[in-house]
Amino acid sequence: MSKVYNWQLGREMEYPYDAAFPDRQFAFVFNLNRCIGCQSCTMACKSTWTFSKGQEHMWWNNVETKPYGGYPHHWDVKLLSLLEQSNPGGQTWNGQPADVKAPYGQFKGRTVFEAATTHISPEGAQRALGYLPTDEEWASPNRFEDNPSGSEKGHRGQLAFSSGANTPQHKTWFFYLARLCNHCSYPACLAACPRNAIYKRPEDGIVLVDQERCRGYRKCMEACPYKKTLYRGTTRTSEKCIGCFPRVEGRDPDGGGIPMQTRCMAACVGHIRLQGLVQMNADGSWKEDRQHPLYYLVHVAKVALPLYPQFGTEPNGYYIPPRWVPRPYLRQMFGPGVDAAVERYSNPDRELLAVLQLFGKDARMCFRYEIKEGPKVFENSIRGRKFELFDDTVIGYGADGTKIIETKVEEPLHVRPSQHANSI
Amino acid sequence: MPKNESDPEDPLELNGVALLTNEDTHGEMVVCFTEEFMRLGYNASKILALFRDPFYIGPSMVTQEKGEAFVHDIISETFKAWNRECDLTPPQQPQAEDLVP
Ligand code: SF4
Ligand code: SF4
Ligand code: SF4
Numbered sequence: 001m002s003k004v005y006n007w008q009l010g011r012e013m014e015y016p017y018d019a020a021f022p023d024r025q026f027a028f029v030f031n032l033n034r035c036i037g038c039q040s041c042t043m044a045c046k047s048t049w050t051f052s053k054g055q056e057h058m059w060w061n062n063v064e065t066k067p068y069g070g071y072p073h074h075w076d077v078k079l080l081s082l083l084e085q086s087n088p089g090g091q092t093w094n095g096q097p098a099d100v101k102a103p104y105g106q107f108k109g110r111t112v113f114e115a116a117t118t119h120i121s122p123e124g125a126q127r128a129l130g131y132l133p134t135d136e137e138w139a140s141p142n143r144f145e146d147n148p149s150g151s152e153k154g155h156r157g158q159l160a161f162s163s164g165a166n167t168p169q170h171k172t173w174f175f176y177l178a179r180l181c182n183h184c185s186y187p188a189c190l191a192a193c194p195r196n197a198i199y200k201r202p203e204d205g206i207v208l209v210d211q212e213r214c215r216g217y218r219k220c221m222e223a224c225p226y227k228k229t230l231y232r233g234t235t236r237t238s239e240k241c242i243g244c245f246p247r248v249e250g251r252d253p254d255g256g257g258i259p260m261q262t263r264c265m266a267a268c269v270g271h272i273r274l275q276g277l278v279q280m281n282a283d284g285s286w287k288e289d290r291q292h293p294l295y296y297l298v299h300v301a302k303v304a305l306p307l308y309p310q311f312g313t314e315p316n317g318y319y320i321p322p323r324w325v326p327r328p329y330l331r332q333m334f335g336p337g338v339d340a341a342v343e344r345y346s347n348p349d350r351e352l353l354a355v356l357q358l359f360g361k362d363a364r365m366c367f368r369y370e371i372k373e374g375p376k377v378f379e380n381s382i383r384g385r386k387f388e389l390f391d392d393t394v395i396g397y398g399a400d401g402t403k404i405i406e407t408k409v410e411e412p413l414h415v416r417p418s419q420h421a422n423s424i
Numbered sequence: 425m426p427k428n429e430s431d432p433e434d435p436l437e438l439n440g441v442a443l444l445t446n447e448d449t450h451g452e453m454v455v456c457f458t459e460e461f462m463r464l465g466y467n468a469s470k471i472l473a474l475f476r477d478p479f480y481i482g483p484s485m486v487t488q489e490k491g492e493a494f495v496h497d498i499i500s501e502t503f504k505a506w507n508r509e510c511d512l513t514p515p516q517q518p519q520a521e522d523l524v525p
Contacts, residue, residue: 034460036480171489173449174482271464324452378507389507413465 001113004186007285008309008335010095010102014113016127016191021284022205024277026183026243027316028265029297029304031359033323033345034272037145037176039063044267045180049242054234057138060241061180061264067329068144068170071179072137075227076308079112080332082129083310086115091310093336100285100299104309104337111312112188112225128188128223138230175322178272180264181228181241182307182315183207185284189240192223204277205316206243214238225311248277248365250399258398259365271360276367284314291368293358293396294318301352303341305334320345347385353409354394362404366396369405377410450486454498457483459506468499468510475499 003012004019045061062071070076083091091109095102115129183200187207190198197213198220200206209220209229214237220229221238229240244262246252252260260266265275276294279287289295297304297318304318321330323342330338344352354371374391381387389409396405454475461471475483475495487495496512503510 033456170481171485173447173453323456324449326447326449380505380507382505387505411465 001117005101005283005285006111006186006312006314007101008104008306008314009111009312010098010104010106013111013186013312014117015186016113019186019284020200020202021185021280021282022200022202023280024203025185025205025280025286025316026248026275027278027294027298027318028273028275029294029318029320030178031272031320031356032175032177033320034270034359035063035176035178036270037063037065038269040267040269041178041264041273044263045241048244048263050239054232055239058230058232058239059141060228060230061178062141063176063178064141065145065170065174066177066333068174069142070144071141072133072227073143074137075133076333078131079129079225079308079311082119082131083110083112083115086110086119086129093310097337097340100288103299103302104305104335107310107335109310111310112223113186113191113312126223127192127219128225130188130192130222130225132218132222133227173325175325177319179226179228179307180317181207181243182226182313182317183241183243184316185314186312188223188225188311188313189220189229192219193217194219201245204243204245204248205280206245206248207240208242208245209238209240211235211237211239225308225313226315255364258400258402260363261365266363268360274359274366276365291370293355293366293369296351296355296369301344301349301355302337303345303352305337305341308333309335347382347387350388350390350392353389354392357394357407357409357411358396358405361407362396364398364402364404366404367399368397370395370397374408450490450494451498453482454486454495455502458499458502462503462506462508468503468512471499472496472512 001014001016002018004015006013042059042061042063046059050058050060059071064070087110093105093107095106097103097105112128112130116126119126119129183206187198187200190200190207194217195213195215197210199208199210201208216231216236216238218231218238221231229238232239247255247260247262250257250259254260261275265273274293278292278294279289281287286295286299303320305321306315307317307319319334321334321338321342323346327338351371355369358366358369372393374393377389377391379388391408391410393406393408395403398404458471461474472495474480475487478484500510500512
């Protein structure tokens with residue numbers, strides 16, 4: 001085991017390999033306040049990468065209704081309870097949020113790597129505490145989803161799908177959690193592979209399974225706490241999200257040679273997703289890049305938080321937590337930064353309102369933004385706080401400095417006339 | 425084939441789900457959805473339509489649980505706080521056929 005620094009935990013931790021970081025890291029921010037659970041992202045990935053024989057059960061991108069659903073079933077509940085069993089009552093945080101090296105304070109509990117040192121599974125010692133989901137757990141990815149059973153147009157009150165199931169609705173809060181591989185800085189899948197078939201690319205940090213080396217032992221599947229590697233029976237190898245690497249490299253003809261956001265990001269109709277490449281320091285923390293939208297959201301505004309940071313893999317997917325969800329649940333899922341993040345998102349300042357406009361505006365990746373100040377539209381008090389709205393203009397630039405986005409905070413809405421609803 | 429009996433061996437069978445909390449967050453849900461859609465450019469009546477539509481389970485659940493007047497009031501207050509014109513007329517009693525169970 002090596003000692004590596006995990007900035008999300010604010011401390012060093014044990015990891016089977018020495019730390020090595022890419023020049024730029026694949027990262028994304030999802031605004032969960034906006035996800036409508038439409039699964040367009042899921043289908044965009046499926047129709048691009050996993051439509052072949054043996055991949056039927058694979059959803060590299062999935063969206064689950066929390067706290068009910070999970071793909072595979074109960075993945076997070078199981079992981080949390082394994083960690084709790086290994087360290088009863090000790091999975092806690094303390095310390096004060098500090099700088100970019102410990103923005104959420106310090107995690108006092110055990111990561112999946114640390115817990116594995118004292119946990120021997122039926123098959124022997126593990127490199128990361130985990131479990132292998134059963135085939136049943138991978139099946140029916142939308143079990144426990146919310147279940148609309150509406151009426152056909154013009155027939156209010158009648159169930160449209162009379163032959164379909166009319167299952168019970170959830171009666172309390174829920175939200176949609178969109179997920180894909182986090183292209184972690186300390187991937188558990190990579191740590192666990194006995195064949196060294198998994199590697200992290202030095203140019204963009206995308207984590208890939210070398211299909212030539214993989215022998216399908218499924219150690220990655222057992223170790224990944226997010227359960228984002230999947231087994232393919234037809235090739236007897238494991239597969240996972242490839243981060244749409246041809247697009248990230250700028251090889252998709254649509255991008256005109258500059259890096260594009262992945263298929264699942266670009267297809268998001270809810271405009272909840274913003275993906276990019278962030279610069280890294282030699283110690284794995286993010287290099288200050290004040291005008292990069294992801295740097296701003298994660299390290300300046302601190303509205304976007306890692307998913308289950310306590311697992312210890314340093315995931316590179318960040319989430320703006322849904323503000324109506326009870327805080328204890330959110331703190332467990334996104335760590336101690338939740339209260340400040342919800343507070344800031346619910347009372348957005350001038351810069352945050354402008355940066356949020358960059359989501360979903362262009363399929364090319366944004367590397368830098370600029371704000372041109374506009375007039376004050378009004379001043380008011382919202383929930384007892386002073387609130388000012390400025391109609392600023394936000395401009396986003398691609399990898400080569402091309403202007404890819406220019407929009408305003410008070411963005412005009414154009415409604416396509418009904419006779420042209422489907423024309424482009 | 426449709427069936428009425430529960431089969432515990434069926435992987436597609438729904439299981440009981442323990443609720444972690446019954447905290448009432450309906451009000452905050454309405455504020456959040458209203459602000460998000462308002463910032464996307466929807467007017468108040470379009471937003472209210474979402475809360476009436478059974479295909480939008482989250483919003484329509486609030487309407488079913490709390491009644492339309494509750495939703496209507498929060499939408500109006502939110503538009504007022506954001507200094508936007510609210511095109512809603514005073515709340516009406518929901519029609520039974522508007523609320524599909
Ligand atoms: S999310 Fe899982 S599969 Fe993806 S890099 Fe992290 S550990 Fe590996
Ligand atoms: S990044 Fe690409 S490969 Fe990965 S889940 Fe999204 S669409 Fe699929
Ligand atoms: S496409 Fe966007 S809004 Fe739709 S489910 Fe996926 S993340 Fe959510």
